[in-house]
Amino acid sequence: MKFYYYINGQLLPAEQASLKMNDLGLLRGFGLFDYMRTYNGKPFMPQWYMERLFNSACLMDLEIPTNETEILYYVEELFNLAKLPDCAFRFLLTGGYSTDSMTVSQPNFIIMTEPLPVQAQERFDKGVKVISNEHLRELPEVKSTNYIKPILMAKQIKANKAYDVLYHKNNEISELSRSNFFIFKGDTLITPDKNILKGITRRIVIELAKPHFKVEERPVNIAELEEVEEAFTTGTTKKVMPIVQIDDLLIGNGEVGKRTRHLQNLFNQLIDNY
Amino acid sequence: MKFYYYINGQLLPAEQASLKMNDLGLLRGFGLFDYMRTYNGKPFMPQWYMERLFNSACLMDLEIPTNETEILYYVEELFNLAKLPDCAFRFLLTGGYSTDSMTVSQPNFIIMTEPLPVQAQERFDKGVKVISNEHLRELPEVKSTNYIKPILMAKQIKANKAYDVLYHKNNEISELSRSNFFIFKGDTLITPDKNILKGITRRIVIELAKPHFKVEERPVNIAELEEVEEAFTTGTTKKVMPIVQIDDLLIGNGEVGKRTRHLQNLFNQLIDNY
Numbered sequence: 001m002k003f004y005y006y007i008n009g010q011l012l013p014a015e016q017a018s019l020k021m022n023d024l025g026l027l028r029g030f031g032l033f034d035y036m037r038t039y040n041g042k043p044f045m046p047q048w049y050m051e052r053l054f055n056s057a058c059l060m061d062l063e064i065p066t067n068e069t070e071i072l073y074y075v076e077e078l079f080n081l082a083k084l085p086d087c088a089f090r091f092l093l094t095g096g097y098s099t100d101s102m103t104v105s106q107p108n109f110i111i112m113t114e115p116l117p118v119q120a121q122e123r124f125d126k127g128v129k130v131i132s133n134e135h136l137r138e139l140p141e142v143k144s145t146n147y148i149k150p151i152l153m154a155k156q157i158k159a160n161k162a163y164d165v166l167y168h169k170n171n172e173i174s175e176l177s178r179s180n181f182f183i184f185k186g187d188t189l190i191t192p193d194k195n196i197l198k199g200i201t202r203r204i205v206i207e208l209a210k211p212h213f214k215v216e217e218r219p220v221n222i223a224e225l226e227e228v229e230e231a232f233t234t235g236t237t238k239k240v241m242p243i244v245q246i247d248d249l250l251i252g253n254g255e256v257g258k259r260t261r262h263l264q265n266l267f268n269q270l271i272d273n274y
Numbered sequence: 275m276k277f278y279y280y281i282n283g284q285l286l287p288a289e290q291a292s293l294k295m296n297d298l299g300l301l302r303g304f305g306l307f308d309y310m311r312t313y314n315g316k317p318f319m320p321q322w323y324m325e326r327l328f329n330s331a332c333l334m335d336l337e338i339p340t341n342e343t344e345i346l347y348y349v350e351e352l353f354n355l356a357k358l359p360d361c362a363f364r365f366l367l368t369g370g371y372s373t374d375s376m377t378v379s380q381p382n383f384i385i386m387t388e389p390l391p392v393q394a395q396e397r398f399d400k401g402v403k404v405i406s407n408e409h410l411r412e413l414p415e416v417k418s419t420n421y422i423k424p425i426l427m428a429k430q431i432k433a434n435k436a437y438d439v440l441y442h443k444n445n446e447i448s449e450l451s452r453s454n455f456f457i458f459k460g461d462t463l464i465t466p467d468k469n470i471l472k473g474i475t476r477r478i479v480i481e482l483a484k485p486h487f488k489v490e491e492r493p494v495n496i497a498e499l500e501e502v503e504e505a506f507t508t509g510t511t512k513k514v515m516p517i518v519q520i521d522d523l524l525i526g527n528g529e530v531g532k533r534t535r536h537l538q539n540l541f542n543q544l545i546d547n548y
Contacts, residue, residue, distance in 0.1 A: 005295060018292035019300065021279060021386055026293065027366070028421040029303035061426065090375070092301070095425065100391065101364070104425060112295055117374065138412070138422060146420055147302040148412060151369065151378060152335065 004081045006074045006111035008065065011081075014112070023108055024095025030104070031094035031145040032056045037116060037236055038079060038086045039274040044236075046072055048200045053091050056142045062093055062107045071111065078113045088114045088237075092145075117237050124264065127242030127256045128163035130176065130233075131156070132222070136169040140195040150177035164233070166246060169195070173220040179235030181243075183220065183228045184213075184259050193217035201234040201267075208266045213259065225249060230257030232264075239271070240264040278355045280348045280385035282339065285355075288386070297382060299368025301375050305419040306330045311362045311390060311510055312353060313548040318510075320346055322474045327365050330416045336367055336381045345385070352387045362388045362511075366419075391511050398538065401518030401530045402437035404450060404507075405430070406496070410443040414469040424451035438507070440520060443469070447494040453509030455517075457494065457502045458487075458533045467491035475508040475541075482540045487533065499523060504531030506538075513545070514538040 005017040025031030034053040037044055050068045057064050064071075075089055090112040095104040135149050150157075153165050164176045174195040175181055180202040182191045189209050191202065209215050225231075231243040231251045240263050242256040279291040299305030308327040311318055324342045331338050338345075349363055364386040369378040409423050424431075427439050438450045448469040449455055454476040456465045463483050465476065483489050499505075505517040505525045514537050516530040 014295070017295050019295065021288070021291050021293065021366070021384060023300070024425070025303075026297070026300045026305065026368070027307070027364075027419060028425060029299075029305070029419045030422055030425050031300065031303070033301070060422075061429075090301075092295070094300070101388070102421070102425065103428070110295060114375070138420075144422060145301060145303045146412075146422065147376070148304055148334075148418060148420065151298070151302060151304050151376065154377070155335075 002081065002083070003113045004078055005113065006078060008108060008110075011074070011077065017110070019094070019108060020097055022097050022099070022101065024098050024101075024104060025092070025108070025145060026094075027098070027101050028095065029146055030060075031092060032060055032062070032143055033093070033145055034091045034143055035088060035236055036075075036091070037088045039271045041079070041085060042274060043072070043075055043079070043089070044271070044274060045200055045204070046075070048203065052143065052198070052200065053093075056144070057093055059139065059142045060144070062095065062104065064093055065107060065109050074111055078111060082113045084115065086116055088116050090114055119237060119241075123163065123241055124239070125256070127244035129161060129245035130164050130166045130243055131160050131162045132166045132168055132247055134169055135167045136174060136195055137167070137197075140174065140197060143197055147177070168222050171222045173222055173225075176233050179233040179238050179241075181220070182232050182234065183224070184230035184257060185224075185227060186229070187259070188214040188216060189259075190216045190218065190220060192220050194219060199234055199236075201236060201239065204270070205234050205240060205263055205267060208270065209263055212262065225251075230260045232260045240267045276355065276357070277387045278352055279387065280352060282382060282384075285348070285351065291384070293368070293382060294371055296371050296373070296375065297368050298370060298372050298375075298378060299366070299382070299419060301372070302369065303420055304334075304369035304378070306334055306336070306367050306417055307419055308365045308417055309362060309510055310349075310365070312360045313545045315353070315359060316548060317346070317349055317353070317363070318545070318548060319474055319478070320349070322477065326417065326472070326474065327367075330418070331367055333413065333416045334418070336369065336378065338367055339381060339383050348385055352385060356387045358389065360390055362390050364388055393511060393515075397437065397515055398513070399530070401516035403435060403519035404438050404440045404517055405434050405436045406440045406442055406521055408443055409439075409441045410448060410469055411441070411471075414448065414471060417471055421451070442496050445496045447496055447499075450507050453507040453512050453515075455494070456506050456508065457498070458504035458531060459498075459501060460503070461533070462488040462490060463533070464490045464492065464494060466494050468493060473508055473510075475510060475513065478544065479508050479514060479537055479541060482544065483537055486536065499525075504534045506534045514541045
């Protein structure tokens, strides 16, 4: 396999791709991204990912220097060059090269092809533990590049044998560091609706769940976790991943619940047939 | 003038310097910096800037892949190559190249030589206006590269004919987007002591002020601004810059006060003789 990147209209071998030092993404953390994958060699829900990418750009007042059609054309080119059954695409948009290290000029837009991260099957089968932390992302509705928090917490996550961190602020749960959060209380599926990045997998799972469960998109108080029977997280690489422990609290006695398993199966069917 | 940059042990012409796309500073905003300048061709207070740089690195659990002696050796080299009477140095430390786009490996360390920004003399003479905004930097004591807030606010700052933004949170004032904040109430000089980046110029001004004024480092409530007679900001490029208006509130009838002018003179004497 040999990865190519798209940089401002040009395709380059990944190892030759670079940005100059005065890029605002680097100097000022002024950047955003999105992350899409293929299933069965086909980009998954590309319109939805594009919609989110363009929305992030709009909220950070950055213009993507190309359009959806061209982006998806290059996605196909990059996929063909990667020569892999499936892969991921990272779209990166920065404030561009700045002459005074603060003023946005012409944004830099990059598409990086990446191998899909390997998720141990055990995580899907037996669920994962997460730890909680009081935090709220600065612009939750934007997929900005600011991930200082989870990188700083990496050692603590590992020391706790946890998979990720669950954010809450003022007793309200929002999301995990890079994925959304769901709980089951009886047959009601609940997921926070504010201060989150609205995930594509989240959106799909809500639709898949509707014929089978009552679905509530609403604030989730941290105290509610005590009453939760099942929990899971959703994300592009996490799909439907059961959460069986939050800090010291076991969810559903620490075993994956049948409702979560049901949604996992529905999602897996959808991607198998995509 | 021709600028060179130091990148991980190598000196390169600025236009040839670049970082690969998988640098965590770029992909995840995981980076920090510091910014030092020369006066009369001599790096200003280099030990204090180095102390702060190494402290930021420590707080972000990043190891600078060189030492203070070597950094200051290259600072001199870079200054000689720049062939300018004075210049600035931007030290940038990132999480380095990551294979999984999340895990810190070997940090990248860069020293960039830059021309000093030109500050209109009018700002020092007549003072500036700032606008306030509810915000707290994520890691206030670290000079991290996260400047999403002031870049997003750039248009609003300009529309208000303001110079910068003054942050407050829970009614407590912390700092400006890139500089510290001081007020005078009578002969008492007051500056916030928490949730701030401890500026080098702030430190110098406090020392310069002590023989002449009572100095208090303590929380400043936003309601206190009504009682303030003088205000100013300090920073490496701002030196002692009077603030004569905060939003719609005129400070000292909108004119630079005599105590601020006194500190400005003391600071200017110090740098003239440095």
